[in-house]
Amino acid sequence: MVPLSWYLILSAGLFSIGLFGVLTRRNAVAILLGVELMLNSVNVNLAAFWRYGDVTQMAGQVFAIIVFAVAAAEVAVGLALVISVYRKRNTVIADDIDLMKW
Amino acid sequence: MNFIASHYLTLILFFPALAAVIMLFLPRDENKLLRWFAFGASLVPFVLSLMVWVNFNADQPGFQFEESYVWYEAIGSSLHLGVDGLSLTMVLLTTLLTPLAILASFSITDRVKPYMMLFLFLETGMLGVFMALDLLIFFVFWEVGLVPMYFLINQWGSANRDYASLKFMIYTMGGSLGLLLAIQMLGVLFGTFDLVSLYRQWNSLTADRVLLGMSVHTVKTIAFWAFVIAFAVKVPLWPFHTWLPDAHTEAPTAGSMLLAGVLLKLGAYGFLRLILPLYPVEAKMFAGALAFLAVAAIVFGAFAAYGQTDFKRLVAYSSVNHMGFVVLGIAAAGLASGTTDAAIALNGAILQMFNHGLSAAGMFFLVGVIYERTHTRNLEEFGGLFPLVPVYGGILIFTSMASLGLPGLNGFVSEFLVVRGAFPILTVYTAISMLGLLFTGAYILKGIKKVLHGPVNEHWAHGEHKLTEISTREILVMAPLMALILWIGIWPAWILNVINKAVVALF
Amino acid sequence: MTTETLIWLIPLPPILAFFLIVLFTNKSKALSHTIGVGAAALSWLASMVVFFRAIGVEHLGEHPFESSLNWLPTGDTFLKIGVLIDPVGAAVLFFVSITIFMIFLYSVGYHNFGQPKGDHDVAGLPPHGATVEEHGRKHVVPSIEPMYSRFFAFLGLFAFGMYTLVVSDNLLTLFVGWEIMGLCSYLLIGFWYGKPSARNAAIKAFMTTRVGDVFMLLGIAFLYWATGTLSFREIFTEETLHILGTTMTPIFGLSAAGLIALLLFIGTVGKSAQWPLHVWLPDAMEGPTPVSAMIHAATMVSAGVYAVIRMFPLLTTDFNGHELTTAMSVVAFIGAFTALFAATIAVAQNDIKRVLAYSTISQLGFMIAALGIGAYVAAVFHLITHAFFKALLFLGSGSVIHGMEHGVLHTGNHETDPQNMFNMGGLRNKMPITFWTFLIGGFALSGFPILTAGFWSKDEILADAFGHGHMAVFITLAVAAFMTAFYTMRQITLTFLGEPRTKEAEHAQETPWTMTAPLVVLAFFAVTYGWVGIPEHFPLFGGLVPNWFHEFVGGTLAEHPEALEFNVVPLLTSLFVALGGLFFGWLAYRNVQTPAEDKFQIPVLKNKWYFDEAYDFLFVKPAYWFSETFVSAWMDKGVIDGILHTFGKVTQFLGDIIRNYFDLPVINRFFGDGTADATQWVGRNLRPIQTGRVQQYFMLALVIFIVVGAALYYLLLA
Numbered sequence A: 001m002v003p004l005s006w007y008l009i010l011s012a013g014l015f016s017i018g019l020f021g022v023l024t025r026r027n028a029v030a031i032l033l034g035v036e037l038m039l040n041s042v043n044v045n046l047a048a049f050w051r052y053g054d055v056t057q058m059a060g061q062v063f064a065i066i067v068f069a070v071a072a073a074e075v076a077v078g079l080a081l082v083i084s085v086y087r088k089r090n091t092v093i094a095d096d097i098d099l100m101k102w
Numbered sequence B: 001m002n003f004i005a006s007h008y009l010t011l012i013l014f015f016p017a018l019a020a021v022i023m024l025f026l027p028r029d030e031n032k033l034l035r036w037f038a039f040g041a042s043l044v045p046f047v048l049s050l051m052v053w054v055n056f057n058a059d060q061p062g063f064q065f066e067e068s069y070v071w072y073e074a075i076g077s078s079l080h081l082g083v084d085g086l087s088l089t090m091v092l093l094t095t096l097l098t099p100l101a102i103l104a105s106f107s108i109t110d111r112v113k114p115y116m117m118l119f120l121f122l123e124t125g126m127l128g129v130f131m132a133l134d135l136l137i138f139f140v141f142w143e144v145g146l147v148p149m150y151f152l153i154n155q156w157g158s159a160n161r162d163y164a165s166l167k168f169m170i171y172t173m174g175g176s177l178g179l180l181l182a183i184q185m186l187g188v189l190f191g192t193f194d195l196v197s198l199y200r201q202w203n204s205l206t207a208d209r210v211l212l213g214m215s216v217h218t219v220k221t222i223a224f225w226a227f228v229i230a231f232a233v234k235v236p237l238w239p240f241h242t243w244l245p246d247a248h249t250e251a252p253t254a255g256s257m258l259l260a261g262v263l264l265k266l267g268a269y270g271f272l273r274l275i276l277p278l279y280p281v282e283a284k285m286f287a288g289a290l291a292f293l294a295v296a297a298i299v300f301g302a303f304a305a306y307g308q309t310d311f312k313r314l315v316a317y318s319s320v321n322h323m324g325f326v327v328l329g330i331a332a333a334g335l336a337s338g339t340t341d342a343a344i345a346l347n348g349a350i351l352q353m354f355n356h357g358l359s360a361a362g363m364f365f366l367v368g369v370i371y372e373r374t375h376t377r378n379l380e381e382f383g384g385l386f387p388l389v390p391v392y393g394g395i396l397i398f399t400s401m402a403s404l405g406l407p408g409l410n411g412f413v414s415e416f417l418v419v420r421g422a423f424p425i426l427t428v429y430t431a432i433s434m435l436g437l438l439f440t441g442a443y444i445l446k447g448i449k450k451v452l453h454g455p456v457n458e459h460w461a462h463g464e465h466k467l468t469e470i471s472t473r474e475i476l477v478m479a480p481l482m483a484l485i486l487w488i489g490i491w492p493a494w495i496l497n498v499i500n501k502a503v504v505a506l507f
Numbered sequence C: 001m002t003t004e005t006l007i008w009l010i011p012l013p014p015i016l017a018f019f020l021i022v023l024f025t026n027k028s029k030a031l032s033h034t035i036g037v038g039a040a041a042l043s044w045l046a047s048m049v050v051f052f053r054a055i056g057v058e059h060l061g062e063h064p065f066e067s068s069l070n071w072l073p074t075g076d077t078f079l080k081i082g083v084l085i086d087p088v089g090a091a092v093l094f095f096v097s098i099t100i101f102m103i104f105l106y107s108v109g110y111h112n113f114g115q116p117k118g119d120h121d122v123a124g125l126p127p128h129g130a131t132v133e134e135h136g137r138k139h140v141v142p143s144i145e146p147m148y149s150r151f152f153a154f155l156g157l158f159a160f161g162m163y164t165l166v167v168s169d170n171l172l173t174l175f176v177g178w179e180i181m182g183l184c185s186y187l188l189i190g191f192w193y194g195k196p197s198a199r200n201a202a203i204k205a206f207m208t209t210r211v212g213d214v215f216m217l218l219g220i221a222f223l224y225w226a227t228g229t230l231s232f233r234e235i236f237t238e239e240t241l242h243i244l245g246t247t248m249t250p251i252f253g254l255s256a257a258g259l260i261a262l263l264l265f266i267g268t269v270g271k272s273a274q275w276p277l278h279v280w281l282p283d284a285m286e287g288p289t290p291v292s293a294m295i296h297a298a299t300m301v302s303a304g305v306y307a308v309i310r311m312f313p314l315l316t317t318d319f320n321g322h323e324l325t326t327a328m329s330v331v332a333f334i335g336a337f338t339a340l341f342a343a344t345i346a347v348a349q350n351d352i353k354r355v356l357a358y359s360t361i362s363q364l365g366f367m368i369a370a371l372g373i374g375a376y377v378a379a380v381f382h383l384i385t386h387a388f389f390k391a392l393l394f395l396g397s398g399s400v401i402h403g404m405e406h407g408v409l410h411t412g413n414h415e416t417d418p419q420n421m422f423n424m425g426g427l428r429n430k431m432p433i434t435f436w437t438f439l440i441g442g443f444a445l446s447g448f449p450i451l452t453a454g455f456w457s458k459d460e461i462l463a464d465a466f467g468h469g470h471m472a473v474f475i476t477l478a479v480a481a482f483m484t485a486f487y488t489m490r491q492i493t494l495t496f497l498g499e500p501r502t503k504e505a506e507h508a509q510e511t512p513w514t515m516t517a518p519l520v521v522l523a524f525f526a527v528t529y530g531w532v533g534i535p536e537h538f539p540l541f542g543g544l545v546p547n548w549f550h551e552f553v554g555g556t557l558a559e560h561p562e563a564l565e566f567n568v569v570p571l572l573t574s575l576f577v578a579l580g581g582l583f584f585g586w587l588a589y590r591n592v593q594t595p596a597e598d599k600f601q602i603p604v605l606k607n608k609w610y611f612d613e614a615y616d617f618l619f620v621k622p623a624y625w626f627s628e629t630f631v632s633a634w635m636d637k638g639v640i641d642g643i644l645h646t647f648g649k650v651t652q653f654l655g656d657i658i659r660n661y662f663d664l665p666v667i668n669r670f671f672g673d674g675t676a677d678a679t680q681w682v683g684r685n686l687r688p689i690q691t692g693r694v695q696q697y698f699m700l701a702l703v704i705f706i707v708v709g710a711a712l713y714y715l716l717l718a
Helices: A004-024 A028-052 A059-089 B002-006 B008-023 B031-055 B085-107 B112-131 B135-156 B161-190 B195-201 B216-234 B243-250 B253-278 B280-285 B287-306 B311-335 B340-374 B390-404 B410-425 B427-451 B472-490 B493-506 C003-009 C012-025 C029-055 C087-110 C148-167 C171-189 C196-227 C238-246 C256-271 C280-286 C289-298 C300-310 C326-347 C352-372 C376-411 C432-446 C453-467 C471-496 C513-533 C548-554 C568-589 C608-689 C694-717
Strands: B064-072 B077-083 C065-074 C077-085 C130-134 C137-141
Touching (some): A004 A028, A004 C694, A028 A059, B002 B008, B008 B031, B008 B077, B008 B112, B031 B085, B077 B195, B085 B253, B085 B340, B085 B472, B112 B135, B112 B253, B135 B161, B135 B195, B135 B253, B161 B195, B161 B216, B161 B243, B195 B253, B216 B253, B253 B280, B253 B340, B253 B493, B280 B287, B287 B311, B287 B427, B311 B340, B311 B410, B311 B427, B340 B410, B340 B472, B340 B493, B340 C065, B390 B410, B390 B427, B390 B472, B410 B472, B410 C065, B410 C196, B427 C608, C003 C029, C003 C065, C012 C029, C012 C148, C029 C065, C029 C087, C029 C148, C077 C087, C077 C148, C087 C148, C087 C300, C087 C376, C087 C513, C087 C548, C137 C376, C148 C289, C148 C300, C171 C196, C171 C256, C171 C280, C171 C289, C196 C280, C238 C256, C256 C300, C280 C289, C280 C352, C289 C300, C289 C352, C289 C376, C300 C352, C300 C376, C326 C352, C326 C471, C352 C376, C352 C453, C352 C471, C376 C432, C376 C513, C376 C548, C432 C453, C432 C513, C432 C568, C453 C471, C453 C513, C453 C568, C471 C568, C513 C548
Antiparallel strands (some): B064 B077, C065 C077
């Protein structure tokens, strides 16, 4: 069986890629993609710990499902916002959306 | 059906408030819908209270249709509702007048939604006072009734509305400050706000208990005066009456209807519900002073009404005059409680409350009808309108006569009972009050003379100012009032029976 | 149908007519008067049935028709109301129903039913006439009253009030009827409300009678308290009266009975226009003539006397037959004084209706005086005969005015007052039926011997006063009777005799049958009714017909009054004052043409002893001042609101001080503004790091996270 650490490395890698995307991309959609990536890396972690821990305890899986739901909701709201912003201001570049800035 | 039958009072009490909340979600500009919705919603409590009236057993002493819910357990207050013959009469008056007032306000076009909502809230507030069997609840509803009325005067009133609404608010608040204090003290002293158990414990409490260094006796006396002032302002008793002409005059028509019809009754109701049963000794001791103020209200009210040139002010002062008889009856009953004379005086006082509710509401509405058309209330600017508006004139004369106390109409029955009951107890005061009764005639006739009789004022006869006859809707507002006025005048036993039994049981 | 049921039903037709006309048939004049007259006829019919059943009952006084029901619950008892017809009730019902019916009928003609609509008539003013074209010529004819239907409605309500009053078995419903009539008199006097004079007269009538009414209400309350009942039959038991008679009150040493009787009597003073509350009645002539007849003769003023008649046992408690009690003396004084006082004024009036109005006051004074000296039967008798002949006179005067108005319309000269007697003269040829009936009525009023009813009733009052030794009353009434005959003849002479003094009088016309028929009917009673009460011991005529009236009405009282011994002095006095007055009246006025020639136009009499002016000065003006200046302006707006406003000002002043010297400098400047300034300074300086770039923030967060994480890691693990 693949040792746990492999999963953790995968997960850490995914997380870092996601974080990098979030921090560096200027396109709001890409930022969202990065966030999704980070969320899913957590899911990998959760599933792995469940599998290698007490299998009768379902908490890890349940958390993962909740994260799915959150991610889906987030994407729905986030994309809706992005589309709405695009319609209004014709851009999806995060830095251009600076109306609330002082 | 079972649910309704076991929750009559809660339903009557909260239905208007609920309807007001629902109104929040109705479209703002659909005036017609809003009006009819509010009207329909106010009819429901009326129908329910009629059912209560029918199912009410007058022969059974004590409260009926009692309901009690946990409300504020920590301090011993609960939502305790119940009615006896006294409060049921007032509940019926309230639920009858509110639909009529709403129907009367169909001509309002400015911000109909909040207007109607305020009326429904007002109804809940007034009903709550009459139904509450818990002092704290009593106080809560007492204040709840105040707020909508303030906004009604302040937002929909006529020219001098800011002054009037502020005066109304401050006067009544000033009165109720003491009320809250007194209620708190009684609550702490007795550990409960429940009226029924208060009635029971009232005299059994030993005198050695001490609150804030004051003996039970002192606390009771403070509470007595606080109650008296709060209720006296509301009645209003001379010399606390000057808010009334201003508030009535500036309020929108329907507001004045309810103000005179129901809100004034809250004060008298307080006297009957709290002061007489709880303070027989003090009531007896100060009955003379109370009678003096009552007679002052009767006499000065009548004279003041006679001295007005504003039609609505005239009617407003007539309320001071008429409510004076209620207080006179109460004073007489306080002085000689337990006697037949006292029972008769109280019967008269309570019936007078109901009757004044009918006739004053009618009078204010009729003033409103003519104000809506002419935009003036100055008696000098009317004159000779009778040929222009014969139906209106007939109705005005009829209602005025009820207000004047013409035998055969309702006002006479109650005034006669008060006079009959008070005469042996407070002979001199009753005799002086006759002066007020005389001038009741004078100001009523002055009103009719200046509005209807005399040479036609050509200004209203032709052209753009041509006065239009009272409309069908407006007649529909008056019709139930007039029917009741006549019915009680001819056959008062149906309502007096309930009142009488309550009075005999209570006092 | 039992008699009791029938009695309950008597007042109903008029009130039904009132509601029917007001609510439904207002538009149709014909239908309205049919309903009105029909209702009056029904009530009349029912009254007649009741009356004839009543006279068929033996000892009706002890066993009257009565029935009652519980009306008001009061504590643990009930206030009962009901109906009662005893001999007095029956006798009164008889004349009331006839006169009311006649007045209804008369009104049809008086208000010109069948005539065209007026050219310029408006509701609220008397009709001015209509122009019609006949045979190619235009001429003006009387026009129909615009508020014709309403008039019948009011009459119906009025009739209801009167019937209620008569059939009541208790004071409360009596008072109800009493006040309803008060309202109707207000509405009817002010029928032509467009005229300021009518409007003011209506208010004057209502207010003046109300002065009496509030005292009466007190009396009722007192009586109800003292006896626990308001029913006549229960009050007038020997036991109750005895208790009332022996209970003393602190006021003038009167017994409870006396005080109650006086309080109730003040009501009568107002209603029957006795001095000092007489002022409303002459002004009430502003109303249409049938109204004057209704108010002044048949019903309302009689109601006042009727109330005293009803209260007679109470009034005469402790009366031993000779010494008048305090209460009785007051009543007798007021009655006798009014009789004389009003007669003096009547002499100097020129308005045909005003003369009659004052004569009514005077005649009512006769009745009140009679009651005051305990002459019960005589008072009732005079009440009834007076009702007949005074209704006749009023309706006759209405007919005269109507005829004169015809003349006015003919000449078109509206300056001529059709009510002023100096504009008349010679009408006997123009209006024969009116003349003859008026003559009968006038003679009855004067007490023309033997023939007329007025003689018998007035003679009985005089005889009673003389027989029981009340000389002051006797002399006063005798003088008043002389003056009555005098001014009556003055009126007849000025109106009907001689030659027409104006063009209008020349063109006066007899009125239609609906107006003359009631005159004839009433004239019949004005003559014959006296014959039912001829005293037993009267020379020649006594005993020819039994003194039915005395027997019947006297039966009402527990103690049957005895027939008076005959004495020649009062008879001679009666004969002298009646004939002498008539003769002198004719003598003095047969050649008078203008008011200037009239020797009796004495200013003080003409101006009614200045009572109106005095009352205006003493009561009306002060009342205005008191209500407008003192109560409204000074006390409410000045003192009470002044105190309030002072409170408001003081509060505001305190508020201002706190604001200016604490809130603004300390809290606002120091704490408020200081804190805000500091915060703002900090904020401003921190602003540059707020770039608004989320990714920058994130980066920063990451860096801090890593730094903190690393620090913790080393700190905790190391």
